[in-house]
Amino acid sequence: MTRNVYRIGIIGYGTVGKGIVNVLEEQKERIASLVSREIEVEYVLVKDRLKKREGDLSFVYDWDAFKRSSFDVVFECIVGVEPAVSYATYFLEQGIPVITANKEMFAKKGKALREVASEYGTSIRYEATTGGAIPIIRSINELLHIQTFTRIDGIVNGTTNYLVTTLRKEGGDFFEHVKKAQEKGYAEADPSFDIDGWDALFKLRIMCESVFGKSPDKETRIPLGPFVQQVKPKEGERIRYIASAYFEEDVLHAVIAPKVILPEHPLFGVDGVTNAIALTTTYSDVLTFTGPGAGSYPTASAMVDDWISYVKLVKPVVPASAGR
Amino acid sequence: MTRNVYRIGIIGYGTVGKGIVNVLEEQKERIASLVSREIEVEYVLVKDRLKKREGDLSFVYDWDAFKRSSFDVVFECIVGVEPAVSYATYFLEQGIPVITANKEMFAKKGKALREVASEYGTSIRYEATTGGAIPIIRSINELLHIQTFTRIDGIVNGTTNYLVTTLRKEGGDFFEHVKKAQEKGYAEADPSFDIDGWDALFKLRIMCESVFGKSPDKETRIPLGPFVQQVKPKEGERIRYIASAYFEEDVLHAVIAPKVILPEHPLFGVDGVTNAIALTTTYSDVLTFTGPGAGSYPTASAMVDDWISYVKLVKPVVPASAGR
Known part of the structure; x- marks a missing residue:
């Protein structure tokens, strides 16, 4: 059975996490057409239970609950090496692609994360760690x-x-x-x-x-x-x-x-x-x-574009016959 | 039977055509590894029989002879609308991708050429028509x-x-x-x-x-x-x-x-x-x-990169399992 929805997990709901939610919402139809499926933000992992949050997002406060969800992609939008690297490693080991903006984590653990991703047939994408909205890594x-x-x-x-x-x-x-x-x-x-x-x-x-x-x-x-x-x-x-x-x-x-x-x-x-x-x-x-x-929208759009590039790379939309 | 060589045709041997030959020669092994096959310049179509040309390239002076060759990609490096657009159309109709640097032709006939390419399951790529070495179109x-x-x-x-x-x-x-x-x-x-x-x-x-x-x-x-x-x-x-x-x-x-x-x-x-x-x-x-x-190497490298992007797009090298 084909799953018809890309289920999206977001770690962190600061400037970047909010930007991701906004970009995904504003570009919902366009993204669905680009990746050939509907998209849906399943859960957002946050720390602070007491902070008031608006909208109809499903927030999760507990890592163990978050990780049990079944995602097709995870956007990692927190700072610092831990727990980010453990979270990213966990999803990569499930074969789930991780899109990160966490430069400190990636500068220190990027090589190991790329090896894990490769071993489990998936990818960690990190365009937004460097140069903000400039597509330097993908270029x-x-x-x-x-x-x-x-x-x-x-x-x-x-x-x-x-x-x-x-x-x-x-x-x-x-x-x-x-x-x-x-x-x-x-x-x-x-x-x-x-x-x-x-x-x-x-x-x-x-x-x-x-x-x-x-x-x-x-x-x-x-x-x-x-x-x-x-x-x-x-x-x-x-x-x-x-x-x-x-x-x-x-x-x-x-x-x-x-x-x-x-x-x-x-x-x-x-x-x-x-x-x-x-x-x-x-x-x-x-x-x-x-x-x-930097900035909420520039960083978030770099991350969403990074994910779409990944989806298109592994699922090209051009006809196979064009390969000759 | 798998064909193990990408056979390359080049139309024109001016600044850009020479650049293509040089880049393909200098980067022969790297390109072969990127496109997962050996590459070989089969023929270069030129007009002037009398001009002295060095090296061991196979020059062809006659369009009918050139077009009968079996290419996997054609680099179009002449200027002006005709005969460039007729040449490009011919190869696209054979399902062969065409890489062009011809801005006048593409500005006037690009839409029609893209339609032909799409109809025959191939592509016309035109990064080098605009912005020289800047990867603006592909960005x-x-x-x-x-x-x-x-x-x-x-x-x-x-x-x-x-x-x-x-x-x-x-x-x-x-x-x-x-x-x-x-x-x-x-x-x-x-x-x-x-x-x-x-x-x-x-x-x-x-x-x-x-x-x-x-x-x-x-x-x-x-x-x-x-x-x-x-x-x-x-x-x-x-x-x-x-x-x-x-x-x-x-x-x-x-x-x-x-x-x-x-x-x-x-x-x-x-x-x-x-x-x-x-x-x-x-x-x-x-x-x-x-x-x-502009320039021989900047333009030529933009064209060769354009072709490699196309090959990778239609033949992704990442494992299919990564698509999830």
Whole structure:
């Protein structure tokens, strides 16, 4: 008997989880037509029983209850390594594809999760971990088959790019701007994840796996704060906090560092919370992808698109005869 | 009996055709592994019997001889509508996929060719017609499934972007720069195809079909020359020759026009022969793709990648069990 509905599980109902629910609801018919089945959000796993939640979603508070449900795909929308990695592993071992936006988890456990997925004939998809709405991972994995990449340079942390942009336009003290960004909700209570380069490093590690097929051999991470307090760019120059990866001899370097760049640099014009990733290629010089680095809808739409790409890849809609 | 070789036909041996031969030769093993078969260039169709050609390629001078060969894919690398469209139609009617870089042909005959391809269970792929090495068509068709696009703004003609960049940096008379560009081989003997916006309009038409699923209802094309002779941008402003498409009421407008833009515009920083395409989306604000707009290797690698994407789409390599 053919099952006529894709049953969807969602882990977490923060900014991203809500975005997923909204995108799935708003695009229900379009998605059904793309994946050739109806879709339905079965359960959303949340922690806090007491928080008031609206709408007619079925919330589950208990992992054991959630995991007993029968899903066709699970969207993992929480942060941190645990329990996310255990949850993801559980579903992959059931052969259920997992779509994640969890960069810290994927940077640390991505390789193992991909091995589990492969072993159980399914997939973990992670487009939304890196570059926000920019389809960078899928461009590398699904579009640019014959390019060899020789370097990556990216602005992959929106918070710090917002900070260097504000500092350039308004002047003033860097840490005062950090404080204001915290008040506006642009920066976390503990800003070190962003301004000391951890977030960018996690994303760069994930890109290194996709671009070079390996983890960095040597990681260097220079915090942004001290640099911008000491270095004053000249007229026409700009400071950017850049994530770069490249080979020197056979050593793959991953470097998160503030840099003073000139207008010719492909990341010169990327202001505010925007992300951009420039890939240096053998055949096509530099290809640069620019877009919003975060946000509920951008992240959620990247995840839903990632899932649809997966479904179409394993169930192509073109006639088999076209394969010749 | 399984055929173990992809037999490749190439129409034309100019800049792009040579690029295809080089890319296929340099990436022979990698491509074989990606498409799960050996590859072999069977024949290259060329016009001029007298031109000296090196290497061990099998050149054919006669269409009737070329078309009798048995190909698995044909790369169409000539310019102009005829005979390209007749050649493409012929192979599509045999169920053979055609990969084209011919923007004029595809802008004028793309719809009919796609219908023929669909009828005969094959595909015409046209990534390289637009945006050079930028995987814009495949990003739209294969990655961004649930985005709705509300507008396109692109720099899609490298020659005119080189001209406005040179004019800004060096000053002087526009048509003097056109003459110099012709001497350097950057501009054609008849430059109107570029500077009057025809080339950009063809590419914009092709993007409209992919992005909005229809041809423009109204086309406006303002030549670059008179504008740059009359309009002098202020300090901090830049002239760009921009291809835009958007709806007004239900009318799809396609406009090729010189514009004075500010640093906030996503195309502000795109200098020289580089192309860039900014897509305004419902969920992810503006996504911008930047890369080289032309050249032998960029165009050829876009075409070969386009073909590989097609092969992988109709013959997915992931295990069927992963489909669930």
